[in-house]
Amino acid sequence: MAKCSICGKPAVVDLRYARRRFCAEHFIEFVERKIERSIKEYKMIGKRDRVIAAISGGKDSATLAGVLDRLRDRIGFELILLHIDLGISEYSRKSREASVRLAHRLGLELVIFDVKEMLGYSIPEMALRLRRRACSVCGIVKRYVMNAAGIELGADSVATGHNADDIGSYALKEFLFQNLENIGKLVPVSESIDNLAVRKIKPLYTVYEKESFLYSLLRELPYYHEECPHARLDSLDFTIKEFLNKLEEKFPSIKIQYVKMLARKGSNYPKIVEARSCRHCGLLSLGGECSFCRITRRLRKSPAGPMVRRYFSTLRNHS
Amino acid sequence: MVKVRVLPEGKILDVEAERVEDIFRELGYSREAYVALVNGKPVVESRRVKDDEEVVLVRVLSGG
Numbered sequence: 001m002a003k004c005s006i007c008g009k010p011a012v013v014d015l016r017y018a019r020r021r022f023c024a025e026h027f028i029e030f031v032e033r034k035i036e037r038s039i040k041e042y043k044m045i046g047k048r049d050r051v052i053a054a055i056s057g058g059k060d061s062a063t064l065a066g067v068l069d070r071l072r073d074r075i076g077f078e079l080i081l082l083h084i085d086l087g088i089s090e091y092s093r094k095s096r097e098a099s100v101r102l103a104h105r106l107g108l109e110l111v112i113f114d115v116k117e118m119l120g121y122s123i124p125e126m127a128l129r130l131r132r133r134a135c136s137v138c139g140i141v142k143r144y145v146m147n148a149a150g151i152e153l154g155a156d157s158v159a160t161g162h163n164a165d166d167i168g169s170y171a172l173k174e175f176l177f178q179n180l181e182n183i184g185k186l187v188p189v190s191e192s193i194d195n196l197a198v199r200k201i202k203p204l205y206t207v208y209e210k211e212s213f214l215y216s217l218l219r220e221l222p223y224y225h226e227e228c229p230h231a232r233l234d235s236l237d238f239t240i241k242e243f244l245n246k247l248e249e250k251f252p253s254i255k256i257q258y259v260k261m262l263a264r265k266g267s268n269y270p271k272i273v274e275a276r277s278c279r280h281c282g283l284l285s286l287g288g289e290c291s292f293c294r295i296t297r298r299l300r301k302s303p304a305g306p307m308v309r310r311y312f313s314t315l316r317n318h319s
Numbered sequence: 320m321v322k323v324r325v326l327p328e329g330k331i332l333d334v335e336a337e338r339v340e341d342i343f344r345e346l347g348y349s350r351e352a353y354v355a356l357v358n359g360k361p362v363v364e365s366r367r368v369k370d371d372e373e374v375v376l377v378r379v380l381s382g383g
């Protein structure tokens with residue numbers, strides 16, 4: 001019988017790239033140490049920082065919140081969870097439920113931003129009216145809400161649950177289209193831009209998707225393991241992930257080497273230098289009006305950026 | 320024959336397998352993209368499986 005490389009008890013996980021096998025307890029410890037090392041190496045979180053973890057309700061969110069929760073006393077930072085309810089039918093309802101249970105289990109403060117309640121339209125309704133793909137509207141809304149929450153709640157950084165497979169596949173996709181400025185954004189830490197953009201960190205940078213799933217499962221953290229109905233298995237994103245996994249099967253550890261090199265060299269890619277402030281909401285924009293204010297102005301006559309900022313600043317004053 | 324349930328699709332496949340690694344090989348599923356659970360718990364690939372055990376392969380990939 002296969003044994004844990006550390007304690008000799010029966011192993012439940014076999015990590016080929018690390019040439020190690022683990023029992024549940026030592027696998028959990030392995031993942032936590034790996035994330036702690038990334039946090040230190042890439043200087044993600046400092047003592048007395050206020051960190052907002054953006055959680056969707058999926059496995060990566062559970063791993064992110066579960067690990068940060070265990071590290072917050074050791075490193076000494078404050079942790080708040082943020083969930084954005086996208087209004088995508090059953091999927092969003094269950095994702096929200098899982099997020100609430102996760103926050104409850106860990107005893108963490110959870111801030112919920114309900115897109116339909118706040119903006120009058122759910123993501124699919126917005127997409128329909130704007131004649132755009134749901135995923136592109138969703139991306140604009142999520143990025144904006146995370147940034148506004150970070151700025152208004154006085155966070156030092158906003159953490160997202162992107163794992164090594166997400167990062168590696170996005171970078172490869174951007175490379176295929178030669179959108180080199182977008183590869184430069186896929187580093188472990190995107191520094192803040194004064195009053196325009198909050199600092200963003202990716203603590204699961206070196207965690208394989210499979211490890212993230214197993215961590216949440218073995219710690220029995222609440223998560224909702226379902227695909228967004230707008231995601232497609234024949235999409236380019238998904239196919240690139242499968243391709244990277246084929247490489248990994250044949251060349252174990254290639255994914256982790258790849259993201260570690262990206263972490264080191266990613267800042268060499270060209271950057272978009274022109275950071276301006278949106279004329280409506282004052283946050284980051286490229287052309288004088290941010291994408292969020294532009295789409296909400298088309299939907300509701302008036303841009304919703306300022307209202308979203310007020311929502312979060314009121315929350316801060318109440319806490 | 321081992322009955323293997325594949326999630327999230329939910330399909331059930333009959334596989335001739337002595338160990339978990341045989342299931343991956345027979346079905347051609349990636350060990351990076353799927354996790355094998357026996358009786359609800361993750362297992363290593365060298366684990367033997369009996370015909371009456373509940374075997375599930377869960378796809379871990381998300382976002383696409």
Ligand SMILES: [Zn+2]
Pocket residue numbers: 004005006007008009022023024025026
């Ligand atoms: Zn052990």
Ligand SMILES: [Zn+2]
Pocket residue numbers: 278279280281282283289290291292293294303305
């Ligand atoms: Zn704006």
